[in-house]
Amino acid sequence: MAEISVITVDGPSGAGKGTLASQLATHFGWHLLDSGALYRVVAYAVQQAEIDIADVAQVTQAACDLSVSFQSGRVVWQGTEITDVIRTEQMGNLASQLAALSPVRAALLDWQRQQARAPGLVADGRDMGTVVFPQANLKIFLTASAEERAKRRYQQLEQRGITANISSLAATIRERDERDQQRSDSPLIPAPDAILLDSTDRTIAEVFQRVLQVACERGL
Numbered sequence: 481m482a483e484i485s486v487i488t489v490d491g492p493s494g495a496g497k498g499t500l501a502s503q504l505a506t507h508f509g510w511h512l513l514d515s516g517a518l519y520r521v522v523a524y525a526v527q528q529a530e531i532d533i534a535d536v537a538q539v540t541q542a543a544c545d546l547s548v549s550f551q552s553g554r555v556v557w558q559g560t561e562i563t564d565v566i567r568t569e570q571m572g573n574l575a576s577q578l579a580a581l582s583p584v585r586a587a588l589l590d591w592q593r594q595q596a597r598a599p600g601l602v603a604d605g606r607d608m609g610t611v612v613f614p615q616a617n618l619k620i621f622l623t624a625s626a627e628e629r630a631k632r633r634y635q636q637l638e639q640r641g642i643t644a645n646i647s648s649l650a651a652t653i654r655e656r657d658e659r660d661q662q663r664s665d666s667p668l669i670p671a672p673d674a675i676l677l678d679s680t681d682r683t684i685a686e687v688f689q690r691v692l693q694v695a696c697e698r699g700l
């Protein structure tokens with residue numbers, strides 16, 4: 481079977497990965513993997529089952545038993561749509577805590593790899609280029625200043641009708657990024673062969689054009 485083309489987009493929260501990944505998937509007509517949403521769904525399942533985050537065996541079991549489907553941007557868990565409820569900072573924070581547990585990451589690995597289906601996949605997350613798809617054709621590591629990321633996340637939440645306070649948002653984003661960068665399993669770091677892009681002073685349209693240029697140079 482021919483190799484499936486994969487583009488990975490990794491980076492910290494609020495750098496614009498989600499928008500970039502979704503634009504790339506639409507452009508190429510490829511599948512899209514929002515791996516952060518997967519960790520958020522586990523967080524939601526853990527919360528619903530009132531599992532203590534310190535109980536690693538039960539949290540891992542929740543990840544193994546996960547019944548979720550992603551349909552054109554909608555997230556459905558056990559028959560219930562949870563697209564918006566998983567987007568809160570509280571859910572992001574819980575997701576980041578359980579994402580630091582190696583057995584949870586291991587439980588989600590196969591499912592993520594199975595998303596690499598023809599004609600191609602754009603995968604967005606923290607460890608897409610380093611761990612999940614180390615053979616990806618193109619790896620992007622997208623960053624932006626902490627202030628800019630907090631501002632973008634604030635606007636994103638506002639658009640979804642979720643109220644937030646920008647300074648506490650900046651603090652939780654910082655806390656989450658530090659945890660994601662410092663964990664021992666699959667930390668948030670660029671793959672050695674990733675292309676680093678800073679979106680602080682660039683629009684997403686500019687970043688998108690730059691990525692398309694590199695993708696073209698790679699024959700994608």
Ligand code: C5P
Pocket residue numbers: 493515516517519520572575576577579580604605606607608656660
């Ligand atoms: O990208 P998003 O903010 O939705 O991710 C939520 C959390 O899930 C992140 O803070 C991170 O801890 C975790 N995550 C991860 N690996 C991924 C994607 C997300 O550890 N590939």
